[in-house]
Amino acid sequence: MNIQKNLQSLKSQLPEGIDLVAVSKTKPIEDLHKAYEVGHRIFGENKIQEMSQKQEQLPKDIQWHMIGHVQRNKVKYMASYVSLIHGIDSLKLLKEINKQALKNERVIDCLLQVHIAQESSKFGFDENEIATVFAELDLHPLPNIRVVGLMGMASFTENIEQVKEEFLSLKKIYDTYQSSQKLSVLSMGMSGDYELAIECGSNMIRVGSRIFGERNTPPQ
Numbered sequence: 599m600n601i602q603k604n605l606q607s608l609k610s611q612l613p614e615g616i617d618l619v620a621v622s623k624t625k626p627i628e629d630l631h632k633a634y635e636v637g638h639r640i641f642g643e644n645k646i647q648e649m650s651q652k653q654e655q656l657p658k659d660i661q662w663h664m665i666g667h668v669q670r671n672k673v674k675y676m677a678s679y680v681s682l683i684h685g686i687d688s689l690k691l692l693k694e695i696n697k698q699a700l701k702n703e704r705v706i707d708c709l710l711q712v713h714i715a716q717e718s719s720k721f722g723f724d725e726n727e728i729a730t731v732f733a734e735l736d737l738h739p740l741p742n743i744r745v746v747g748l749m750g751m752a753s754f755t756e757n758i759e760q761v762k763e764e765f766l767s768l769k770k771i772y773d774t775y776q777s778s779q780k781l782s783v784l785s786m787g788m789s790g791d792y793e794l795a796i797e798c799g800s801n802m803i804r805v806g807s808r809i810f811g812e813r814n815t816p817p818q
Contacts, residue, residue, distance in 0.1 A: 599811040619663050621806030627655055629810055642804050646672045653679055656770055657805040658702025670694040678702045684749045685711045687721040699742035709749040709785055714764040716753045717803055748772050762789055763799035
């Protein structure tokens, strides 16, 4: 698996203005170093403990994105360095991030996760809840967080039309709030569907296996 070649090839095919999050979860430090050596700086992890261990060992100009489900009691472990938290699915979580960001004298960028898939196992707000969150933030601002956009995960299916419909539904919600809430990030699309996501308006994609190969699963 030639990580550097994969990464350069992928980047050369992306339209201008698309941010690429290299999903490095389960991958060893050496693999991240290879991506770093060819200029990549945005890495995505889904476990805070693993991300923190890697952050300690790698150069400090890396932007770390937390792309997994976040437990409130774990926020404190990443609050000093995380660049963007993708999966915000409750107001309580936003308030905890604000609290920990204040302790670290930082403002942390966040994405609200919208539930667009048909699988009930995926997290996220529905359209009405998004409206409620933005109304709450307008009334009671949290000064140490900045909601910069939305994130969503499409259904795991080979039905391309369904996936397209889900992506377009998220783009519609994004367009509704982009101006009033000063949103700039629409994070949708992964290794299997990022091209379709970009067609549907995504400007941030999360790609792992196309860069690093299949995920490493720890031995049982």
